[in-house]
Amino acid sequence: MKTSIRTTLAAAVALGAGTALALAAPLAASAHVVVDPSATAAGAYTVLSFGTPHGCGESPTTKLTFTMPEGIDRVTPTVNPGWTIEKVVEQFDAPRKDSHGANITERVSSVVYTAVTPLPSDLRDVIELSLQLPADAAGETLAFPVLQECAEGQTDWSAVAEEGEEEPEHPAPTITVTEASADGHGHAVEADAPAEHDSATASTSGSADDAGSDDVVARALGIAGLLVGAIGIVLAVTARRGRKQA
Incomplete structure (x- = not known):
């Protein structure tokens, strides 16, 4: 027995x-806010899918602010029925040339998603942003800091570890830009273009x-x-x- x-x-x-x-x-x-790019080649159009975790303990998420790194000028946010969307624009001191040679005087510095109904801590959502990666950023790691605000408290996913250091407690989502692929015309091969060039691409991956x-x-x-x-x-x-x- x-x-x-x-x-x-x-x-x-x-x-x-x-x-x-x-x-x-x-x-x-x-465990962290993570980003999944549809393309990583320098100069390519990509859709960044950000998976949102429970960053404030058991408190529901009310707002997400995505900060764009330098070199990214235009961003096309994907419509999400659970959120309202605002693009924050930064003015340049002097006009700049974009990837098509046109003069631009401003850039989208951040995109803010505000929850229509606070996102419960036991649920997750995926936010998608369509943009063009910098053509001269091959080999660089781009960080996309995310400020996650909740009904109580907030978590700033913005820390970037130096090479050789341990991962910080609240790391910023990052992607490494790869070498540009060239087609027969010598242009960077585009993946998924922003809404101005193509329809937004749905993603189920976080x-x-x-x-x-x-x-x-x-x-x-x-x-x-x-x-x-x-x-x-x-x-x-x-x-x-x-x-x-x-």
């Missing part, structure tokens, strides 16, 4: 550990290139959890058969 109890407890512990590991997988992958390691860990934890749980079940079944044969 004691052996049976011990075997059953061991199986239960194994199964519980497996479940805990499996549940830890999605948590590990969604992961990011800079969070790739988190995704790998998450998957590994999930698989490990399932294996541990399966081993626990096998042990329980084997012990029960052994008792019946005895």
Whole structure:
């Protein structure tokens, strides 16, 4: 009887550990605000999909402010029924040339999404911004700070770690710009253009290139959890058969 109890407890512990590991997988992958670009080539048009986590504990999210790095002038926010949208414009001291050679006197410095109904802490949403990456930024890492304001408190996802340093507590979403691909005309190959050039692209992914390691860990934890749980079940079944044969 004691052996049976011990075997059953061991199986239960194994199964519980497996479940805990499996549940830890999605948590590990969604711990930060992450960004998933549809394209990363210098000069390419891309749609940035920002996955929003629970950044203020259990307090619902009321506003998200996305700050654009230098070199990005135009931004086309994707309409989201749960949010109102405002583009904040910055005036230049002197006109500048855009990627098409036209003179521009202002840029979109940030985009503000305000929740129509505060987003509960146990739910997530994906915000999409369409823009053109700087043509001369190949090899650079661009940071897109996000200020997450909640009913109570706020979290500023803006910290950028220096090379060799540990990841900060509230890192800014980042993407690394790759070399431009050239077509037969020598132009940068465009991915998904902003709304002025193409319709907004829907996305169901909230992961990011800079969070790739988190995704790998998450998957590994999930698989490990399932294996541990399966081993626990096998042990329980084997012990029960052994008792019946005895």
